Amino acid sequence: xxxxxxxxxxxxxxxxxxxxxxxxxxxxxxxxxxxxxxxxxxxxxxxxxxxxxxxxxxxxxxxxxxxxxxxxxxxxxxxxxxxxxxxxxxxxxxxxxxxxxxxxxxxxxxxxxxxxxxxxxxxxxxxxxxxxxxxxxxxxxxxxxxxxxxxxxxxxxxxxxxxxxxxxxxxxxxxxxxxxxxxxxxxxxxxxxxxxxxxxxxxxxxxxxxxxxxxxxxxxxxxxxxxxxxxxxxxxxxxxxxxxxxxxxxxxxxxxxxxxxxxxxxxxxxxxxxxxxxxxxxxxxxxxxxxxxxxxxxxxxxxxxxxxxxxxxxxxxxxxxxxxxxxxxxxxxxxxxxxxxxxxxxxxxxxxxxxxxxxxxxxxxxxxxxxxxxxxxxxxxxxxxxxxxxxxxxxxxxxxxxxxxxxxxxxxxxxxxxxxx
Amino acid sequence: xxxxxxxxxxxxxxxxxxxxxxxxxxxxxxxxxxxxxxxxxxxxxxxxxxxxxxxxxxxxxxxxxxxxxxxxxxxxxxxxxxxxxxxxxxxxxxxxxxxxxxxxxxxxxxxxxxxxxxxxxxxxxxxxxxxxxxxxxxxxxxxxxxxxxxxxxxxxxxxxxxxxxxxxxxxxxxxxxxxxxxxxxxxxxxxxxxxxxxxxxxxxxxxxxxxxxxxxxxxxxxxxxxxxxxxxxxxxxxxxxxxxxxxxxxxxxxxxxxxxxxxxxxxxxxxxxxxxxxxxxxxxxxxxxxxxxxxxxxxxxxxxxxxxxxxxxxxxxxxxxxxxxxxxxxxxxxxxxxxxxxxxxxxxxxxxxxxxxxxxxxxxxxxxxxxxxxxxxxxxxxxxxxxxxxxxxxxxxxxxxxxxxxxxxxxxxxxxxxxxx
Numbered sequence: 158x159x160x161x162x163x164x165x166x167x168x169x170x171x172x173x174x175x176x177x178x179x180x181x182x183x184x185x186x187x188x189x190x191x192x193x194x195x196x197x198x199x200x201x202x203x204x205x206x207x208x209x210x211x212x213x214x215x216x217x218x219x220x221x222x223x224x225x226x227x228x229x230x231x232x233x234x235x236x237x238x239x240x241x242x243x244x245x246x247x248x249x250x251x252x253x254x255x256x257x258x259x260x261x262x263x264x265x266x267x268x269x270x271x272x273x274x275x276x277x278x279x280x281x282x283x284x285x286x287x288x289x290x291x292x293x294x295x296x297x298x299x300x301x302x303x304x305x306x307x308x309x310x311x312x313x314x315x316x317x318x319x320x321x322x323x324x325x326x327x328x329x330x331x332x333x334x335x336x337x338x339x340x341x342x343x344x345x346x347x348x349x350x351x352x353x354x355x356x357x358x359x360x361x362x363x364x365x366x367x368x369x370x371x372x373x374x375x376x377x378x379x380x381x382x383x384x385x386x387x388x389x390x391x392x393x394x395x396x397x398x399x400x401x402x403x404x405x406x407x408x409x410x411x412x413x414x415x416x417x418x419x420x421x422x423x424x425x426x427x428x429x430x431x432x433x434x435x436x437x438x439x440x441x442x443x444x445x446x447x448x449x450x451x452x453x454x455x456x457x458x459x460x461x462x463x464x465x466x467x468x469x470x471x472x473x474x475x476x477x478x479x480x481x482x483x484x485x486x487x488x489x490x491x492x493x494x495x496x497x498x499x500x501x502x503x504x505x506x507x508x509x510x511x512x513x514x515x516x517x518x519x520x521x522x523x524x525x526x527x528x529x530x531x532x533x534x535x536x537x538x539x540x541x542x543x544x545x546x547x548x549x550x551x552x553x554x555x556x557x558x559x560x561x562x563x564x565x566x567x568x569x570x571x572x573x574x575x576x577x578x
Numbered sequence: 579x580x581x582x583x584x585x586x587x588x589x590x591x592x593x594x595x596x597x598x599x600x601x602x603x604x605x606x607x608x609x610x611x612x613x614x615x616x617x618x619x620x621x622x623x624x625x626x627x628x629x630x631x632x633x634x635x636x637x638x639x640x641x642x643x644x645x646x647x648x649x650x651x652x653x654x655x656x657x658x659x660x661x662x663x664x665x666x667x668x669x670x671x672x673x674x675x676x677x678x679x680x681x682x683x684x685x686x687x688x689x690x691x692x693x694x695x696x697x698x699x700x701x702x703x704x705x706x707x708x709x710x711x712x713x714x715x716x717x718x719x720x721x722x723x724x725x726x727x728x729x730x731x732x733x734x735x736x737x738x739x740x741x742x743x744x745x746x747x748x749x750x751x752x753x754x755x756x757x758x759x760x761x762x763x764x765x766x767x768x769x770x771x772x773x774x775x776x777x778x779x780x781x782x783x784x785x786x787x788x789x790x791x792x793x794x795x796x797x798x799x800x801x802x803x804x805x806x807x808x809x810x811x812x813x814x815x816x817x818x819x820x821x822x823x824x825x826x827x828x829x830x831x832x833x834x835x836x837x838x839x840x841x842x843x844x845x846x847x848x849x850x851x852x853x854x855x856x857x858x859x860x861x862x863x864x865x866x867x868x869x870x871x872x873x874x875x876x877x878x879x880x881x882x883x884x885x886x887x888x889x890x891x892x893x894x895x896x897x898x899x900x901x902x903x904x905x906x907x908x909x910x911x912x913x914x915x916x917x918x919x920x921x922x923x924x925x926x927x928x929x930x931x932x933x934x935x936x937x938x939x940x941x942x943x944x945x946x947x948x949x950x951x952x953x954x955x956x957x958x959x960x961x962x963x964x965x966x967x968x969x970x971x972x973x974x975x976x977x978x979x980x981x982x983x984x985x986x987x988x989x990x991x992x993x994x995x996x997x998x999x
Contacts, residue, residue, distance in 0.1 A: 193716060193989040210631040212986035219764040220987065229766040232720040232989075251724055284990055295614060299653040303672055343640040345650040545977050545985055552973070556966050564966055565633035566641065568614040568653070569705055570991070 160185050161490050164245055164253055166235050166423070167261035168195045168218040170472045171455030174479030175259060176228055177221075181490045186228045187253060189245065193217050193232050196284060197541060199472060200550070202324055204287035205413075206294065206331040207339075207563040211284050213549045216542050235262070238426040240448060257450050257486055260423040260437070261479070264456040264470060267419030267434070274395040278319060278414040281328075288569060290413055294332065295568050297411045298340060301347045312408035314352040317400050319392055320416030321358035322365070323508035326375060328413055329356040330511040333382040338561050354384045355409065357402060359391035359416075364516065366469070366506055371516040374525045378510045392416075418470060420457040427451055432459040441498035443482055452485075454478035460499065468501045472540075477501060509533045512558065581606050582911050585666055585674055587656050587844070588682035589616045589639040591893045592876030595900030596680060597649055598642075602911045607649045608674060610666065614638050614653050617705060618962060620893060621971070623745055625708035626834075627715065627752040628760075628984040632705050634970045637963050656683075659847040661869060678871050678907055681844040681858070682900070685877040685891060688840030688855070695816040699740060699835040702749075709990060711834055715753065716989050718832045719761060722768045733829035735773040738821050740813055741837030742779035743786070744929035747796060749834055750777040751932040754803045759982050775805045776830065778823060780812035780837075785937065787890070788927055792937040795946045799931045813837075839891060841878040848872050853880040862919030864903055873906075875899035881920065889922045893961075898922060930954045933979065 161184045165172045168190040176186050194215040203209040219230035233247040238258065245253045266280025279289050294316070301313040316336075318329045336352035343349075356363065356379060362372040363379065363386060376386050387402060394401035399409040424430070424437035429445045432438055436459035437445060443458065445451045454460075455475035460468040468474045477499075484496045507529075509515040515530040517523065524532065534554065541547050553564050582605045586593045589611040597607050615636040624630040640651035654668040659679065666674045687701025700710050715737070722734040737757075739750045757773035764770075777784065777800060783793040784800065784807060797807050808823060815822035820830040845851070845858035850866045853859055857880035858866060864879065866872045876896040881889040889895045898920075905917045928950075930936040936950040945953065955975065959968050974985050 193720060193987070210633040210986075211990065212631040212988055215988055217764075217987045220983065223763040226766075230764075231724060232717075233724065247724075249724065284988070288990070296653075299614060303652060303654065303668075303670065342644040343638075343651075345647075545981075545983075548973060549970070549985070552969060560966075562641065562966075564970070565631075566614070566638045567633055567636055567705070569632065569709070 159183075161256050162187070162254060163257045163259065163486060164189065164255035165259045165261060166190075166245065167263060167421075167455070167457075168192075168230075169198075169261060169263050169455055169475065171475035171479040172259065172261035173218070173221065174476040175261070175454070175483050176225075176479075178480050178483035179486055180227070181487050184227065184486075184490055186225075187231060187255075188218055188222070188228065189231045189233050189235060189247070189253065190218055191232075191234045192283070193219070194284070195221060195542070198282070199540075200537060201281055201284070201287050202327050202331065204284065204565070205281055205290040206328065206335060207291055207566040208331065208557055209550060209553050210565045211288065213546055213553065214541070215284055216546070221542065235426070238451075240427060240451070243450070255450075257452070257489075258427075259452040259454060259482055260427065260457060261453075261455045261475070262421035262423045262457045264418040264420050264434075266414055267417045268414070269417060271395070274414070277397055278395050278400075278412040280414040281324060282418075291565075292568050292570055293411050294335070295566060298336075298344065298347070298349060298352075299568075300410075302344050303346075308408070310347065311353075312399060313410045314347065314349070315355065315399070315407065315409040315411070316352065317355045317357060317407065317409040317412045319357050319395075319400070319412065319414050321356050321360075321363035321386070321388065322415060323506070325356060325358070325415035326363055326379065326508055326510055328415060329354055329379060329384045330382055330509070330514075333379075333384050334511060335563070337383050339563055353409075355407065356384050356386050357390055357392060357400070358386070358388045361389050363388065364508055367508070367516060367518050368523060371518055371523060371525060375508070375510055375516055378514045382511050418456065423453055423457045427453075429453065434459075442485060442495065443478060443499055452482050454482055460501070462501045469503075471506075473504050474501055507533050507536065580604075582677050583608070583675060584678045584680065584907060585610065585676035586680045586682060587611075587666065588684055588842075588876065588878075589613075589651075590619075590682060590684050590876055590896065592896035592900040593680065593682035594639070594642065595897040596682070596875070596904050597646075597900075599901050599904035600907055601648075602908050605648065605907075605911055607646075608652060608676075609639055609643070609649065610652045610654050610656060610668070610674065611639055612653070612655045613704070614640070615705070616642065616963070619703070620961075621958060622702055622705070622708050623748045623752065625705065625986070626702055626711040627749065627756060628712055628987040629752065629978055630971060630974050631986045632709065634967055634974065635962070636705055637967070642963065656847070659872075661848060661872070664871070676871075678873070678910075679848075680873040680875060680903055681848065681878060682874075682876045682896070683842035683844045683878045685839040685841050685855075685857075687835055688838045689835070690838060692816070695835070698818055699816050699821075699833040701835040702745060703839075712986075713989050713991055714832050715756070716987060719757075719765065719768070719770060719773075720989075721831075723765050724767075729829070731768065732774075733820060734831045735768065735770070736776065736820070736828065736830040736832075737773065738776045738778060738828065738830040738833045740778050740816075740821070740833065740835050742777050742781075742784035742807070742809070743836060744927070746777055746779070746836035747784055747800065747929055747931055749836060750775055750800060750805045751803055751930070751935075754800075754805050755932060756984070758804050760984055774830075776828065777805050777807050778811055778813060778821070779807070779809045782810050784809065785929055788929070788937060788939050789944060792939055792944060792946060796929070796931055796937055799935045803932050839877065841880075844874055844878045848874075850874065855880075863906060863916065864899060864920055873903050875903055881922070883922045890924075892927075894925050895922055928954050928957065
C-alpha cells in the first residue's frame with residue numbers, strides 16, 4: 158500500500174494541532190510554512206511593547222516535531238495548488254505532491270480598502286511586525302527627547318491604537334504603562350508621563366465581543382491607566398502626521414492598527430468560495446466543496462457553528478479544527494466511519510488590560526480584576542510550548558511586575574539608522 | 579560657575595564605564611549613541627548561533643543611567659565635530675555643545691581592502707549582524723533540506739569561518755555543536771551531522787594571542803568537535819559560491835568573517851593621526867595631540883603601554899580607559915593634580931571552544947578544559963549588567979547544557995521571505 162501523503166500549509170495553531178494529533182500508519186505529514194517558527198500570537202503584543210523577547214513566544218516548527226519521524230518540515234512559500242495533479246507549488250520552484258491537502262495559512266491585518274494606511278499604521282501578525290512596532294514606539298520617545306518644537310514633540314508623544322478588540326486594549330494598556338511608569342525616570346527633556354495614548358474604536362464600546370458590563374469595566378480600567386478611549390469614531394484619515402476621527406485631526410506620529418483581519422490567499426489557490434473577509438467557505442467537515450481531499454482550517458476558513466454563527470478567529474477555534482481534521486484523516490486512512498460534523502466549543506473570551514486588571518467571559522461566569530488577571534496569565538503560560546518558554550515568560554513577567562522594567566527594550570533592524578534617525 | 583559639559587560619543591564598554599565613574603559637581607554628561615542599547619559584545623556570537631536571545635545581552639543605555647539625573651542619553655548618529663566651536667553635529671541636524679569630548683565609537687570588522695567580500699562574509703559587531711548570521715546559518719540547513727543536487731547540498735552544508743581568534747574559534751565550536759548535536763534529529767532529507775565546519779586562519783595557529791600550548795589544545799578540541807582547522811591559509815577569494823584558500827576552491831554557501839577590525843571614523847572627525855587600523859593615536863593621557871579637551875578611548879583609540887606595545891582591543895582595556903578618563907576629568911573639574919599617565923593592566927585572555935572546553939591565559943597561570951570553561955562562563959555572567967540578564971543568560975546556558983537545545987532558533991528580518999527564499 159502506498160503511503161498517504163498529508164501536506165499541511167501553515168504552522169500556526171490549526172496546522173500544528175493537526176500534525177500533533179494525526180498519527181496514522183502509512184501516513185506521512187509535510188508541514189510547509191513561510192517562516193521557520195510557530196508563533197504564539199496571543200502574546201505577540203508583548204513583544205511589540207518590550208515585555209517579552211522574540212524567542213520567548215516562537216519555536217522552530219521542526220523542533221516541535223523532532224521525535225516524529227513521520228513529520229517533515231519545509232521552509233517555503235506556497236504560490237499555488239494544482240488540484241488535478243494534486244501538487245503544491247513553492248515560490249522557489251519546488252513542487253510537493255499530496256493525497257490530502259490542509260490549508261491553514263491564517264490571516265493578515267486588513268485596512269478595509271485603505272491599504273495606503275499600512276505604512277503609517279502597522280498591524281501585528283508576524284514577529285517582524287512586533288519588532289517594527291517596538292522600534293517605532295521606542296523611537297518616538299527618542300525623537301521627542303531631541304525635538305525642540307513643542308507641537309511636534311506633542312505629536313511624537315501621541316500614540317494611537319486603532320481598534321479596541323482584545324489586541325487593541327492590550328496594546329493601549331501596556332503602552333500606557335511603558336510611558337507612565339517604565340520610562341518615566343529615563344528622559345531628561347521630555348516627561349514621558351505626559352504621553353497621550355488614544356484607543357480608537359468605530360463601534361460604540363471597547364471589547365465589543367464581551368458582555369457590556371465587562372466592556373464598561375475595561376473602559377474604566379483603561380481610563381484609570383491614562384488611556385483616552387474614543388468609541389464611536391471611525392478613522393477617516395491616517396498618514397505620517399496623524400489620524401482624523403470624523404472632522405477632528407489628531408497629530409500622532411505613532412499609530413498601530415488593531416482593527417481587522419483578512420484571510421490569506423488560500424481560497425484563491427483552490428478556487429473555493431470566499432466570504433467578505435476572503436476566507437474560504439468550507440462545509441461542516443471543513444473540506445472545500447467538491448474536494449473532499451482539501452481541508453481549509455483556522456483563520457483562513459469560514460466555518461459556521463450549528464446555529465449558523467461564524468466560528469471566531471481565535472486560537473482555541475483553530476486548534477479544535479486541527480484536532481477535528483486529524484480525526485477525519487485518521488478515519489479515512491483506517492477506512493472507518495467519518496466523525497460527526499465539526500462542532501465548535503466556545504471556551505470563553507479573555508483580555509488583559511494592565512497590572513491586576515483583566516476580563517474573562519466564560520458565558521455564565523464573568524470575571525474581572527485581579528483574579529481574572531491571574532487566570533489570564535496562568536492560562537497563557539500553560540498554553541506556551543515547552544518548559545523552557547514557560548520559565549522564560551514567567552521570569553519576564555515576574556521581573557516586569559516586581560521592578561516595573563521591561564527586558565526587551567531594543568531598537569533593532571537595519572533601517573533604524575539608514576531611514577529613520 | 580557654568581556647568582562643565584562632557585559629551586561621550588558611544589555607549590560601548592569604554593563610554594559606559596566613563597559615565598558610570600564620572601560623578602562631579604556642576605558637571606553634566608551626555609551620551610550619544612547610534613543605537614539605543616549597550617551591547618555585551620563578548621557574547622554576541624551566541625546570539626548569532628541561536629543560544630542567546632538578542633535582549634539577553636543588550637540594555638537600553640538610558641535605563642542604565644535612569645537614576646543619574648546628571649546623565650542624558652541621546653539616540654543619534656554623529657557626523658562631525660567642530661573643534662573650534664566645540665560642537666558635535668548629528669545626522670538629524672541637531673548640534674550638541676561640549677567642554678570635554680570623549681570619542682568611544684569602537685570598531686567595525688575590516689576586510690583588508692576586500693570590501694567586496696562583505697555581502698558574502700558578514701562580520702559580527704552589532705545586534706543586527708548577529709541576527710543576519712543567525713538567519714543565514716539556519717537558512718542554509720533549510721535550503722539544503724529542499725535541495726536535490728548533492729553538490730549544491732554539500733556547498734550549503736559547508737560553513738566557513740574566516741579568522742581563528744577567540745570569536746572565530748567560539749563561532750566554529752558552537753556551529754559544530756548546532757550541526758552535529760542540536761539539529762541532528764530534525765531534518766528528514768539531510769544529515770546535519772555531515773555538515774563541514776571550516777575554521778580558516780592565515781597565521782600558523784588558532785588563537786594566535788594565546789601561548790602555543792593553549793593554541794594546540796584548542797586545535798585538538800576543535801578537531802574533536804568536528805571542526806576542520808586550516809591554518810596558514812589566507813583567503814584569496816570569497817563570493818556567493820564559496821571561498822578559495824590559495825589555489826583550492828571550497829564551495830561554501832555560508833561564510834562568516836571574524837578576521838579583523840577597523841576603527842570608526844572618530845579620528846577623521848577630530849583630525850587626529852591614525853594608525854594602520856584607522857585608530858586615533860592618543861597620548862598617555864588618552865587625549866588627542868593639541869586638544870586636551872578631546873579624549874579618544876576604547877577600540878577606536880591607538881594606545882601604547884609603557885613598554886611600547888599596543889593596548890589590545892578587548893573589553894577590559896576599554897573599561898580601564900573609561901575609568902582613567904573619569905579620573906582625569908574629575909581632577910580637572912575639581913582643579914586637582916591630574917592622575918599619572920594611563921597604564922594598562924592586562925587581566926588575561928579567555929576563549930571558549932565548546933561544552934567543557936575553554937582556554938584561559940592569566941600569564942603565569944594557564945588553564946584549559948572544564949575548569950577554564952566554568953571560569954569563562956561565570957566571569958561572563960558576572961560582567962553582564964543587572965540581575966535580570968544574569969538570570970536569563972544562566973537559564974539559557976543551563977537549558978542548552980542540559981537539553982542540547984537552543985532557545986533562540988529564529989529566522990527573522992523581512993528580507994527572509996522577499997529576497998532569499
